[in-house]
Amino acid sequence: MGLLEVQDLTLRFGGLEVIDHLSFDVDEGSIVSLIGPNGAGKTSIFNCLTGFYRANSGDIRFAGKSVVKRTPHEITQRGMARTFQNLRLFRSLSVMENVMSGMHCRTHMGALGAILRSPRQRREEALIHQTAEECLDFVGILHYKDRRATTLPYGDQRRVEWARALATRPRLLLFDEPAAGLNYEEKSRFIDLVRRIREQLRITIFMIDHDMAMIMKVSEKVIVIDYGRKIAEGDCEEVQNDPKVIEAYLGREDEEAH
Amino acid sequence: MAGNGTAMAPLPRRTGFAGFEDRIFELMDQRGYRYAVLGVLLAAVLALPRFSSNYVLEIFTNSFLYVVLCLGLNIVAGYAGLLDLGYAAFFAIGAYTSGVLTSQFGWNFWLAIPPALALAGAVGVMIGAPTLRLRSDYLAIVTLGAGEIIRILARNLKSITGGPSGLIGIKRPAFFGLELNQISHYYYIFLVMVILALVVSYRLEHSRLGRAWKYVRDDEDVAEAMGIPKSLIKLSAYTMGAMFAGLGGCFFAAKMTAISPDSFTFLQSLMIVVAMVLGGMGKIAGMVVGALVMVLFPEVFRTIGPLRMLVFGIILILMMVFRPQGIWPERRH
Amino acid sequence: MSIFDIIAQQLANSLVLGSFYALVAIGYSMVYGIIKLLNFAHGDIFMVGAFIGFAILSLLTGIIGNGWLGIAVAILLSMIATGCLGVIIQRVAYRPMLAAPRLSIMITALGVSLVLFNSVMAMTNGQYLAFDTGLSYDGIDYGPIHFSYTQIVLVISTAVLMVGMTLFVEKTIWGKAMRAISIDMEVCRLMGIDVNKIIALTFFVGSALAAAAGVMAGTYYGSIHFFMGFIIGLKAFTAAVLGGIGILPGAMLGGLLLGTLESFGTQIPWIGSQWKDVFSFGILILVLVFKPNGLLGRTTIERM
Numbered sequence: 001m002g003l004l005e006v007q008d009l010t011l012r013f014g015g016l017e018v019i020d021h022l023s024f025d026v027d028e029g030s031i032v033s034l035i036g037p038n039g040a041g042k043t044s045i046f047n048c049l050t051g052f053y054r055a056n057s058g059d060i061r062f063a064g065k066s067v068v069k070r071t072p073h074e075i076t077q078r079g080m081a082r083t084f085q086n087l088r089l090f091r092s093l094s095v096m097e098n099v100m101s102g103m104h105c106r107t108h109m110g111a112l113g114a115i116l117r118s119p120r121q122r123r124e125e126a127l128i129h130q131t132a133e134e135c136l137d138f139v140g141i142l143h144y145k146d147r148r149a150t151t152l153p154y155g156d157q158r159r160v161e162w163a164r165a166l167a168t169r170p171r172l173l174l175f176d177e178p179a180a181g182l183n184y185e186e187k188s189r190f191i192d193l194v195r196r197i198r199e200q201l202r203i204t205i206f207m208i209d210h211d212m213a214m215i216m217k218v219s220e221k222v223i224v225i226d227y228g229r230k231i232a233e234g235d236c237e238e239v240q241n242d243p244k245v246i247e248a249y250l251g252r253e254d255e256e257a258h
Numbered sequence: 259m260a261g262n263g264t265a266m267a268p269l270p271r272r273t274g275f276a277g278f279e280d281r282i283f284e285l286m287d288q289r290g291y292r293y294a295v296l297g298v299l300l301a302a303v304l305a306l307p308r309f310s311s312n313y314v315l316e317i318f319t320n321s322f323l324y325v326v327l328c329l330g331l332n333i334v335a336g337y338a339g340l341l342d343l344g345y346a347a348f349f350a351i352g353a354y355t356s357g358v359l360t361s362q363f364g365w366n367f368w369l370a371i372p373p374a375l376a377l378a379g380a381v382g383v384m385i386g387a388p389t390l391r392l393r394s395d396y397l398a399i400v401t402l403g404a405g406e407i408i409r410i411l412a413r414n415l416k417s418i419t420g421g422p423s424g425l426i427g428i429k430r431p432a433f434f435g436l437e438l439n440q441i442s443h444y445y446y447i448f449l450v451m452v453i454l455a456l457v458v459s460y461r462l463e464h465s466r467l468g469r470a471w472k473y474v475r476d477d478e479d480v481a482e483a484m485g486i487p488k489s490l491i492k493l494s495a496y497t498m499g500a501m502f503a504g505l506g507g508c509f510f511a512a513k514m515t516a517i518s519p520d521s522f523t524f525l526q527s528l529m530i531v532v533a534m535v536l537g538g539m540g541k542i543a544g545m546v547v548g549a550l551v552m553v554l555f556p557e558v559f560r561t562i563g564p565l566r567m568l569v570f571g572i573i574l575i576l577m578m579v580f581r582p583q584g585i586w587p588e589r590r591h
Numbered sequence: 592m593s594i595f596d597i598i599a600q601q602l603a604n605s606l607v608l609g610s611f612y613a614l615v616a617i618g619y620s621m622v623y624g625i626i627k628l629l630n631f632a633h634g635d636i637f638m639v640g641a642f643i644g645f646a647i648l649s650l651l652t653g654i655i656g657n658g659w660l661g662i663a664v665a666i667l668l669s670m671i672a673t674g675c676l677g678v679i680i681q682r683v684a685y686r687p688m689l690a691a692p693r694l695s696i697m698i699t700a701l702g703v704s705l706v707l708f709n710s711v712m713a714m715t716n717g718q719y720l721a722f723d724t725g726l727s728y729d730g731i732d733y734g735p736i737h738f739s740y741t742q743i744v745l746v747i748s749t750a751v752l753m754v755g756m757t758l759f760v761e762k763t764i765w766g767k768a769m770r771a772i773s774i775d776m777e778v779c780r781l782m783g784i785d786v787n788k789i790i791a792l793t794f795f796v797g798s799a800l801a802a803a804a805g806v807m808a809g810t811y812y813g814s815i816h817f818f819m820g821f822i823i824g825l826k827a828f829t830a831a832v833l834g835g836i837g838i839l840p841g842a843m844l845g846g847l848l849l850g851t852l853e854s855f856g857t858q859i860p861w862i863g864s865q866w867k868d869v870f871s872f873g874i875l876i877l878v879l880v881f882k883p884n885g886l887l888g889r890t891t892i893e894r895m
Contacts, residue, residue: 050483076485084483090476092540092692093469101473105485107466111498114465115458121465128466168485341697388880395629396879398697399828403872475692528705535698565713571705578699579687 003028009058020228033219041228081170096145099132102167135163175207279587307442322448324549330502336540338495339475341398344405348500350522352507367431378504382497390492424518538584609850610749614804615827616842618797624773624837631700634824635707640802644669670799677798712817722809829875835885
């Protein structure tokens, strides 16, 4: 049983089938990537997984339980976190505060606790701060923690996103185009980070990206979709040599080499 | 070992007025200075009654009340980003509840405060629960309507609220036997209320809940993705703000000993909004500044009289376009 | 009067009322569609349009009289003037706010509403101004039911305007641009569409339609008052939400539907006409709670 099981998922916009009876598994502890030409429906899949879109039919099971009808915050609470394709940090807040948002679903002090500043509340605050700092350190930007998030260079803002997702203490981390806009050095650092996340934090990784070289370097399994349908699945070599995959990419205008 | 790319480049120093503001913040970040300034302010505020006329005390007492109201709206609009245009309704609920309990049922003023807060909070939940689930745009109009409805109810439920002429003969509260009948008494009582509100505001802001409000304000969808139940969080802000207003209402009723629906109109809600925008939304110090400005300028407002709302409208537009952070400067990280 | 007569009469009333609501609701919907703002000040634009029409009509009375010709000219000129006002307002108060947090633009909208509302109040000293038209109460009669020519002309004019609007949005390049921007503004910018100009155009059209409704309302009710914008604004907003905010046919449908509900609703014995405002507000609450996307709206899918 995979950590994430997608069964016969279908999503329609108007008359168009954006996701067409899609099924796949992501096993715990693995690094899986989802690729496909532009418009294939990848981000829509992410949105369904994380509860932002409601699928028309099919099921999504996370850790054995169906999440297809759950709200986004419930899904995150259960252990599935995500990053965003177009950077979406909390723009008025510092890097540290951005990352601390991840810990909200792992803590529970409310108004009364805040007002009274009980020992338990102070311990919880300390835990939140500590966890956030650990996540920032893990991605390598602890020294930026008090800076306003939007003042950071682009590559480092991406790292804040990653740290923020890590702070939710997920079992499965969904990366939505994590390498977009990164230069070569930053991309290799990302690959390194992904491996460390899996080795040291034991988090399963599922990602979408366009950068073939990077995907092939880091993934254990690759799922290829086109027009909302799965056209191939397997390890990097199988997928690279699959004629259906080659046709899908060559037959379509792909704007990104890498 | 985590990879480390860029060393931190320090932000360039700003010049001119913005630089001046930054310099003040740098100064205030040092503990010694901060406590010294606060200490001086506190001493000045405590000593004021000895050196001032009743008129000045009256103004300051009113400004304390305004600070509390602004702090409450600051939670709703400043922290959580919800535009509440019917805020005066909760002010009314607090005032009427404590007024009725003390004058018609003979309750002790201090004991009447919790039920007033509870009722204000309950009404907040009633209004907020269905409407906060929707996009924030709708909230402004719905809260405007809700505020008006509550005021109309206050005017029409004659048996409870005394109708259009309002509630009169509200007993003056007693403090450990001493009946409060001088402005200086009220000054100190209101001062305690305001300090309480300031402390509570500060603690809320720098807590898990306060941060959650800001996350929802900045990007509610991403906040949701981070595991934050956005509707619940918005509701908590709205309700907390309602209770602040309710608290202010209790003290207002006790001081005025007579209240009527005319104190709780849309104009009142609007004035609190203007005070908040002027002072600086989302900042506690901004609330103090904004409240002071609104209370200290009634002379100005009296001369323009019916043009008040027009001026407020212009102020709102000008502030948002030219200085959205308000009078109190924004800290830059 | 038999029950059918009453129904027919009310239908006539509701058509006229619904027309006003629909015209104003279109403005709400268009602006919301394009910049996701519920323009608080839109009801006041309606009111200002009525007053501008009044001023023009007063000027024209000597020249071409205050019959249908005078009214038509007044409507036209008021539409243009109010349209321009709408453009100026968005340039000054809304465009600078597009990149700011949502709360900021809502506050400036509030500010604009206050300025418009109170300016007119100050200028008229809060008085009702009689909208002098040379129109009579003549009309067509079916037994006890009376459809005045005024009602008929107003309804037809509104229908013409709405058809014009629909054609504009569906067929012209600007209409298409408006719809495109309402889906994704950023992409439109990248595609080379002058987003600012289209936004200005949207405000022009929305304000012009509201002005038309305003002058017509003045004609129909015989008097105008600075407060008329507030109530109409609220109701047109209800209509827009009822039909589906951001959707043009929704605004029209919502307007007509609300007009009908209100006309018939006030006939219910214990509601009566003094409660009709609360009645409309109640409908708003019901819609927001049960069907916030309106009758024609689809469950909005977030673009992440």
